[in-house]
Amino acid sequence: MFVVGGDGDGFSIGGGHLPHAARRNPDITYMIIDNGIYGLTKGQVSPTSPMGMVSGTTPFGLEDPPLDPLPMLLSYGVSFVARGFSSDVKQVSKLVQAAVAHPGFSIVHLVSPCPTFNQVITFDFMKERVSPISEDHDPTDIAAAFRLALNQERFYTGVFYRNPNLPTMEQKLEHQRKLTMDRQPRSLEQLFAQF
Numbered sequence: 175m176f177v178v179g180g181d182g183d184g185f186s187i188g189g190g191h192l193p194h195a196a197r198r199n200p201d202i203t204y205m206i207i208d209n210g211i212y213g214l215t216k217g218q219v220s221p222t223s224p225m226g227m228v229s230g231t232t233p234f235g236l237e238d239p240p241l242d243p244l245p246m247l248l249s250y251g252v253s254f255v256a257r258g259f260s261s262d263v264k265q266v267s268k269l270v271q272a273a274v275a276h277p278g279f280s281i282v283h284l285v286s287p288c289p290t291f292n293q294v295i296t297f298d299f300m301k302e303r304v305s306p307i308s309e310d311h312d313p314t315d316i317a318a319a320f321r322l323a324l325n326q327e328r329f330y331t332g333v334f335y336r337n338p339n340l341p342t343m344e345q346k347l348e349h350q351r352k353l354t355m356d357r358q359p360r361s362l363e364q365l366f367a368q369f
């Protein structure tokens with residue numbers, strides 16, 4: 175299954191669901207398209223809007239700091255975490271393919287500037303900061319993934335973390351189904367014996 179949503183959907187409006195989806199590890203790829211604004215509703219600040227942003231809901235500038243999606247997703251235990259920048263279509267397509275191939279919950283955080291409502295996080299602003307993760311990064315190393323995610327100098331893109339060995343929600347459901355079936359009585363005598 176492939177799910178697409180915005181930064182408001184993923185980190186605010188539906189933000190309470192995300193850590194629990196991560197714990198269940200369903201075989202879903204979720205692309206969070208982050209433009210740092212509530213775009214559809216015409217420009218209110220979102221959880222990833224930068225401080226100082228002037229918007230319909232913050233006419234004198236936003237005073238709250240933004241959430242930092244990558245360290246959050248890693249803390250939640252999302253079993254595949256990648257980040258892309260919408261200008262680099264080739265890289266994004268590789269990240270999406272890797273995410274879809276991953277067994278379990280995979281998130282692609284896609285930074286995608288909104289030219290209409292966000293005049294702070296623009297394509298030019300992002301282009302100066304984006305760096306692809308170096309090829310020698312080991313994506314099974316969660317501490318290394320956190321270090322890249324917490325780096326404030328560069329805005330890394332690529333696969334930060336993957337753990338293909340966690341049981342998926344589908345595997346866990348099948349396990350529960352088998353346990354339930356094993357306990358089903360096979361005869362009337364077995365059924366009566368349960369009471």
Ligand SMILES: Cc1ncc(C[n+]2csc(CCOP(=O)(O)OP(=O)(O)O)c2C)c(N)n1
Pocket residue numbers: 179180181182183184187207209211212213214215220
């Ligand atoms: C629970 C709930 N609250 C509010 C809304 C109204 N609403 C629809 S889209 C939206 C903004 C979504 O922003 P984001 O997820 O960042 O997506 P974007 O439009 O920027 O792509 C809001 C507040 C809603 N649909 N559901």
Ligand SMILES: [Mg+2]
Pocket residue numbers: 180181182207208209210211212213220
């Ligand atoms: Mg948005």
